[in-house]
Structure formats: structure tokens, C-alpha cells
Amino acid sequence: MKDQDNTHFGYQQVPIEEKAKKVAGVFHSVASKYDLMNDLMSLGTHRLWKRAAISMLGLRRGQTVLDIAGGTGDLSAKMLPLVGRDGLVVLSDINASMLNQGRDRMLNQGVTSNLVYAQVNGENLSFANNTFDRIVVGFGLRNMTHKDKALCAMYQALKPGGRLLVLEFSKPVLPGLDKVYDFYSFHVLPKIGQLVAKDADSYRYLAESIRKHPDQDTLLSMMNDAGFEDCDYQNLSGGIVSIHRGYKY
Amino acid sequence: MIKNLALAGLETAINTYLQLDPDTVARLPQLANKVIALCITDWHIQLFILPQKNTITLLSDYESEPDTKMQADLCSFINIAKHKGSTDSLFKNNLRIEGDAHTGEQLRDILSNMDIDWEEHLSKLTGDVVAHHVFQSFNSLANFAKRAKSRLCENITEYVQEEKRWSPGKKETDDFFYEIRDTRDAVERLEARLQCLEVGEQA
Numbered sequence: 001m002k003d004q005d006n007t008h009f010g011y012q013q014v015p016i017e018e019k020a021k022k023v024a025g026v027f028h029s030v031a032s033k034y035d036l037m038n039d040l041m042s043l044g045t046h047r048l049w050k051r052a053a054i055s056m057l058g059l060r061r062g063q064t065v066l067d068i069a070g071g072t073g074d075l076s077a078k079m080l081p082l083v084g085r086d087g088l089v090v091l092s093d094i095n096a097s098m099l100n101q102g103r104d105r106m107l108n109q110g111v112t113s114n115l116v117y118a119q120v121n122g123e124n125l126s127f128a129n130n131t132f133d134r135i136v137v138g139f140g141l142r143n144m145t146h147k148d149k150a151l152c153a154m155y156q157a158l159k160p161g162g163r164l165l166v167l168e169f170s171k172p173v174l175p176g177l178d179k180v181y182d183f184y185s186f187h188v189l190p191k192i193g194q195l196v197a198k199d200a201d202s203y204r205y206l207a208e209s210i211r212k213h214p215d216q217d218t219l220l221s222m223m224n225d226a227g228f229e230d231c232d233y234q235n236l237s238g239g240i241v242s243i244h245r246g247y248k249y
Numbered sequence: 250m251i252k253n254l255a256l257a258g259l260e261t262a263i264n265t266y267l268q269l270d271p272d273t274v275a276r277l278p279q280l281a282n283k284v285i286a287l288c289i290t291d292w293h294i295q296l297f298i299l300p301q302k303n304t305i306t307l308l309s310d311y312e313s314e315p316d317t318k319m320q321a322d323l324c325s326f327i328n329i330a331k332h333k334g335s336t337d338s339l340f341k342n343n344l345r346i347e348g349d350a351h352t353g354e355q356l357r358d359i360l361s362n363m364d365i366d367w368e369e370h371l372s373k374l375t376g377d378v379v380a381h382h383v384f385q386s387f388n389s390l391a392n393f394a395k396r397a398k399s400r401l402c403e404n405i406t407e408y409v410q411e412e413k414r415w416s417p418g419k420k421e422t423d424d425f426f427y428e429i430r431d432t433r434d435a436v437e438r439l440e441a442r443l444q445c446l447e448v449g450e451q452a
Contacts, residue, residue, distance in 0.1 A: 048253045055253075060313040061282070081299045081306045084282045110302060236250060 007145055019145045024095055033197040034101065035072050040192055041203075046074075049241050050138065053167040054078050056234070056243055062086040063133035066157065068122045069093055069140020073102035075167075079136075080114060090132075092118040093140075125153045132157055138167040142213040151226035158248045164228060166244040171215040174238035181240060185210065216242050252309055256296075260307040267304070269365045274303045276359045283352050286315035291322040298356070317356075318347040329357075 007016045038046045054075065059065065061084035067076045070091040079089050091106075093099040096119055103117055120126050122137065123146050135154050144150045154164050172178045185207035193203030214222060216233050219242075223231045228246025235242050267274055280300035287296045297308040297315060321329070321344045329344060346353045372380035410418045417425070 048250060048257060051253045051257055052250070055308060055310045058310070058312040061284075078306070081301045082308075082311075086282075 016145060023143045034098065035074075035105075037193065037197055037203075040196060041189060045237060049167060049236050049243075050074055050078060052234070052236055053136065053138065053165055053243050054082070056245055057134050057136060057165050058163065059083055059087075059134060064088045064090070064131065065134045065136065066090045066125075066127070066132045067092060068120075068125075068135060068137040068154070069143070070138070071095070071098040071102055071140075073106050075136055075138045076102070076115060077106065077109070077111065080111060083114065085114060087114060089115050090118055090127075091115060092120045092122075094119065094121045123150045123153060125157045127157045129156050130159045133159055133162050134165070135162070136165045136167070139169065141166055141168050141219075142209050147214070148222055148226065151222055151228070155227045155248055160248055162248050164223070164244075164246045164248070166219065166223070168219070168242065168244070169210040169213060170219075170235070170239055170242035172239040173216075173235055177238045177240070216244075219244055256307050256309055260305070263307070264304045266365075267363075269367075269370060270363050273359055273363045277305070278302055279355055280352065280359070283317070283349075284311060284313070284315040285352060285356055286311070286318040287326075288318065288320040289323050289326065290320055300356070314348075316349045317352040319353055320345040320347070330360075 005015060007014060007019050042049075057065075057079070059079060059082035061082070063083050064087065065079050065083060067073075067079065067089060070076050071093050073091050076089045076091040080087075083089060091099070091102055093102065099117055099119055106112075106115060118126075122140060122144050135158055137154070141147055141150065151164075158164060172181050186204070189207055190200040190204045193206075194200035197203070213219075216235065216239070220231050220233055223244060223246040226246075227248065229249055231244065231246040233242050233244040267277070277300050281302060283300060285298040285300075287298065288294070289296075295309070297311040299306040299308065325343055368380050368384040371383060374380075375383070409415045
């Protein structure tokens with residue numbers, strides 16, 4: 001098999017057409033314990049990362065927002081009060097299990113209006129051009145096979161004047177943090193995964209996929225290449241996570 | 250991050266507190282889709298409150314115009330909260346309301362009418378009998394503390410004013426202030442009469 005026909009799945013090389021299936025397998029496996037695992041793995045810090053992302057999104061009442069790889073709907077739930085009853089949030093995910101978890105969770109919270117669900121692939125968004133005022137991808141871009149293609153699709157779906165926000169794991173920038181972070185990711189994380197979700201491999205993939213994800217500056221230039229303007233990023237928790245922001249004019 | 254942490258903590262605390270009073274939660278939908286800005290002027294802090302069906306969301310930034318903007322210093326907000334938002338306290342504490350005043354009034358009304366039935370909540374954990382006894386004991390203790398505090402204040406006042414005579418009593422101070430007021434009025438009358446005489450002399 002030619003090298004260009006392969007892509008990375010964590011540290012493994014897999015055929016391009018296999019990656020989506022393997023990623024889907026990971027998320028089918030962890031969907032039911034996804035929220036609990038997020039809280040355990042990050043000690044609740046993921047809530048602060050999401051809160052920071054929402055505040056950088058600059059939402060207003062009446063706007064239409066697309067939450068890509070929205071999974072269990074954490075970000076969508078936070079965005080709904082901001083867009084108000086005249087706005088709309090589209091909670092999308094490629095993975096049916098994750099989307100079902102999100103839908104059940106929203107229904108259990110009594111959220112039924114101004115929210116629609118869509119099972120879509122972030123690389124091929126099935127929405128008309130210039131549809132959304134804001135697009136947010138929370139911890140999802142890392143799992144996409146063709147990130148450049150996904151960024152272009154998001155650019156197309158955004159309205160002029162719209163804003164894209166990518167919340168994603170990134171490269172630690174604080175001196176010494178990378179060693180502690182590596183130890184935690186490769187030794188502690190899979191054990192927590194095994195104990196709680198009975199699945200160490202999926203959490204090993206999580207750690208590996210974070211290492212294979214483009215660093216802050218690379219992602220910034222990818223966003224520029226996709227057509228976004230005035231792109232910037234903000235590191236959170238010493239660069240463990242970063243929020244990239246880009247505009248379409 | 251620290252700002253986010255503080256805001257998240259405050260939001261969770263307020264929402265947990267709200268959930269303890271179902272009547273208040275039931276009134277929150279009246280404010281759904283509204284944005285209320287709170288500006289604490291002396292601390293240069295601005296918070297945005299977004300009430301929803303049964304919770305509230307707190308934000309540090311909001312790019313659009315809020316429906317209502319309430320501005321005051323921290324002490325004034327604390328005083329208003331302490332007086333459960335009575336109309337008097339709103340005027341005394343220099344609270345400035347811009348925008349839709351009705352929304353601000355509704356929020357004040359909802360928060361000031363919060364009444365948590367702690368006995369009911371405790372009874373879910375311990376049963377009715379235990380909860381009732383705990384609250385009777387708690388109320389007796391609170392009443393005793395209130396009486397003791399008031400008696401202590403009276404005794405200290407009496408010791409300082411009557412026994413040691415370190416400071417004048419209330420009646421003495423009142424008399425002193427009345428005398429000052431009378432003197433001031435007399436001086437003002439004298440000043441007015443002198444002015445009249447000056448005007449007559451010039452004519």
C-alpha cells in the first residue's frame with residue numbers, strides 16, 4: 001500500500017478509509033461513559049475550557065450556531081440561552097451513539113426548542129453555504145481524517161461576518177508540563193479508562209491522537225489556508241488545550 | 250481561567266441555592282430570553298445574568314446590548330440583598346437601572362421572595378420527626394442568640410453611658426443636637442434680619 005493512502009490513527013498507520021470507522025468504534029465504545037470520563041480525566045477542568053470557548057464565541061440572540069462533533073451536547077446546552085428563543089443551535093456529530101447520548105441528555109433536561117440534531121460528517125457538511133453565524137468544534141477536529149477539508153467546509157457553511165472556534169487539545173507550552181502531561185496521558189489515563197469505561201485502548205488512542213494533532217501555530221496556518229481571516233488562538237491550562245478563532249468576511 | 254473558575258463556582262452555587270426553592274424556580278421562566286447586566290462600579294466588574302427555564306447562566310462577556318443594566322457599588326448591592334430588595338433600599342443605595350426597568354424589577358422580586366423550607370429538605374434525609382426536632386432546637390438556639398445579643402448590647406451601653414459615663418446617653422445627645430439645631434436656626438434668622446437692615450440702610 002502506498003504511504004499517501006494511509007493516515008494516522010493514534011500512533012498507528014491505517015488506510016484512509018479505515019480511520020473514520022476506527023474513530024467511530026472508539027466513540028461507540030465510550031459514549032455511555034463519555035461525560036463521566038471527561039470529568040474524571042480533566043478533574044472537571046473541561047467545563048472551564050468550554051466556558052472560555054463560549055465567551056470567545058461572542059454569541060448574540062437570534063443567531064444560528066453549528067456545534068460540530070457536539071457529542072453529548074455540553075457546548076450546545078451552554079449556547080442555547082445565549083441565542084435565545086429566536087436563535088437556533090444545530091447539534092451535530094458523525095457518531096450516532098454520541099448524538100443519541102446528547103439527545104437523551106437534552107430531553108432529560110427539558111430542552112426541546114431551538115435545538116436540532118444532525119448526524120453529519122464535519123468534512124462534508126450537508127448545509128447550504130453561508131448558513132451559520134457561528135461554528136464551534138469542541139474536541140472534534142483531532143479525530144477528522146482531512147482537517148484541511150473540514151476547515152474549508154466550515155468556511156463555506158459560515159455566513160460572511162461569521163466566526164469559527166476550534167477548542168482542541170494542543171501542545172503544552174509551560175516548561176516541564178509536557179513530561180507530567182505525557183506520564184498522565186500514557187500511564188494514568190488508560191487505567192482510568194479501563195476502570196470506568198472498561199476500555200483502555202480508546203483512552204490510549206485519545207492520548208496518541210492528541211500528540212498527532214497539529215500544534216497551535218500549525219493549526220493557525222491551516223485556518224488561514226482555509227480562508228479564515230484575523231485568526232488567533234488562546235492557550236488554556238498551559239497549552240494543554242487551545243482555542244483557535246477565525247473570521248469569515 | 251481564574252475568572253472562569255470564579256464565575257462557574259458562583260453560577261453553580263446560585264443554581265444549587267435556587268433549586269432549594271421550587272416556587273422561585275417556577276417564576277424564572279418569566280425572565281427567559283432576557284439578559285441582565287450587573288455592574289459593580291467600584292470593582293470594575295461586569296456580570297451578565299441569563300435566566301432560563303430553571304437555572305441561570307452567568308457570563309463575563311456578552312457582545313450584544315443587555316435588556317437591563319443595573320449599576321451600583323458592591324456595598325450597595327450587598328445592602329439591597331440584605332434588605333431583600335425593598336424599594337426603599339433601592340433608592341437609598343444609589344442603584345442605577347438602565348433599559349427595561351420591569352425586567353430588573355422582576356429579578357429583584359423573584360430573588361427577594363426566595364423562601365427556602367430547610368426543614369422540608371432536611372426531612373427528606375432524616376425523616377419528619379428528626380427534622381422537626383432539629384429545627385425546633387435550631388430556632389430556640391437562634392432566638393436565644395438573638396436575645397443574648399440584644400441583652401449584651403443593652404448592658405454594654407448601660408455600662409459605658411450610665412455607670413462609667415464615658416459617653417453621653419441617647420437623650421443627652423438628642424438634646425445636644427436639638428440645641429445645635431435651634432442655635433443654627435437662630436443664627437440664620439439673625440443673618441436674614443441683618444441683611445434686611447443692610448438693604449433698608451442702603452435705600
